[in-house]
Amino acid sequence: MTPLIPTSDPVPDLPPGLYIVATPIGNLGDLSPRAAATLAGVRLIAAEDSRVTAKLLAHIGVKVPMQAYHDHSADTLRPMLVARALREAVALVSDAGTPLISDPGFKLVRDARAAGVNIVTLPGPCAAVAALTLAGLPTDRFLFAGFLPAKAGARATAIAELAGIRATLVLYESGPRLGASLAALADGLGDRPAAVAREISKRFEECVTGSLSELAARYADAPPRGEIVITIGPPPEAAPADADTLDAALVAALDGGTLKTAVADVTKALGLPRATVYARALALKAGA
Numbered sequence: 001m002t003p004l005i006p007t008s009d010p011v012p013d014l015p016p017g018l019y020i021v022a023t024p025i026g027n028l029g030d031l032s033p034r035a036a037a038t039l040a041g042v043r044l045i046a047a048e049d050s051r052v053t054a055k056l057l058a059h060i061g062v063k064v065p066m067q068a069y070h071d072h073s074a075d076t077l078r079p080m081l082v083a084r085a086l087r088e089a090v091a092l093v094s095d096a097g098t099p100l101i102s103d104p105g106f107k108l109v110r111d112a113r114a115a116g117v118n119i120v121t122l123p124g125p126c127a128a129v130a131a132l133t134l135a136g137l138p139t140d141r142f143l144f145a146g147f148l149p150a151k152a153g154a155r156a157t158a159i160a161e162l163a164g165i166r167a168t169l170v171l172y173e174s175g176p177r178l179g180a181s182l183a184a185l186a187d188g189l190g191d192r193p194a195a196v197a198r199e200i201s202k203r204f205e206e207c208v209t210g211s212l213s214e215l216a217a218r219y220a221d222a223p224p225r226g227e228i229v230i231t232i233g234p235p236p237e238a239a240p241a242d243a244d245t246l247d248a249a250l251v252a253a254l255d256g257g258t259l260k261t262a263v264a265d266v267t268k269a270l271g272l273p274r275a276t277v278y279a280r281a282l283a284l285k286a287g288a
């Protein structure tokens with residue numbers, strides 16, 4: 001492959017500063033010419049994993065010294081990077097996508113800003129934004145919530161905090177945890193429209209849409225491979241069903257149906273969180 005920046009070409013020196021460089025999330029063709037020229041022109045690259053970034057540099061035919069950097073790196077490392085960025089060009093990259101977005105960099109930018117470093121960002125790929133463009137869900141307001149906690153209790157608490165937010169929600173997830181997370185989201189948020197975007201910009205890119213419970217059922221026993229973003233539509237515009245409507249629907253559903261099917265049917269019909277419907281169904285059964 002022809003390097004984008006032939007090493008024989010002189011690369012103009014960049015002014016001192018910290019250059020935040022977004023890199024591809026799968027398709028190397030998504031590296032912008034400006035990002036490639038910047039990586040070729042800096043004196044040092046702070047990289048999440050230098051082995052990963054070495055492959056990107058090889059692709060563009062560039063050799064620049066690298067320094068492994070995490071926000072939890074030794075306290076001495078950040079001041080060193082800030083000091084260097086005050087007198088020469090230093091780039092920050094993560095393994096893929098936009099640095100600082102579920103990736104290292106926030107503390108470095110914070111400290112560099114406090115020290116008066118010239119900070120330049122080179123916008124580019126970001127899985128959260130790319131997934132929003134695929135999902136067909138409202139994009140006028142969205143909330144990026146990163147990764148949900150792995151443990152069920154903490155995950156349910158995190159989802160409960162998101163339930164009232166009137167915006168499309170964007171979450172990063174892994175294949176093995178996808179089914180359980182979708183089920184927990186259906187429980188905690190109600191059965192909202194959602195999308196699972198997978199392997200964006202790669203050979204097996206796909207975006208599967210459906211309600212949260214449909215998606216949970218689809219992935220329950222078939223964890224997909226690859227990298228995943230979940231997007232979830234905002235809560236319904238209409239006022240949530242009132243207590244009388246909920247009781248009437250539950251009484252009708254419980255008449256001849258099991259608790260489980262009644263809760264599932266009413267959750268779906270009224271778009272309420274399953275936990276709310278379940279608690280009320282238990283109370284009605286107990287004669288409350």
Ligand code: SAM
Pocket residue numbers: 025026094096097098099100101102103125126127128171172173174197198199200201202227228229
């Ligand atoms: N900073 C990156 C960005 O700008 O998107 C995100 C880094 S985060 C550690 C990695 C997560 O992003 C993955 O676990 C996955 O949820 C999501 N992701 C990254 N690349 C992706 C892709 N090509 N398709 C779908 N999701 C992706």
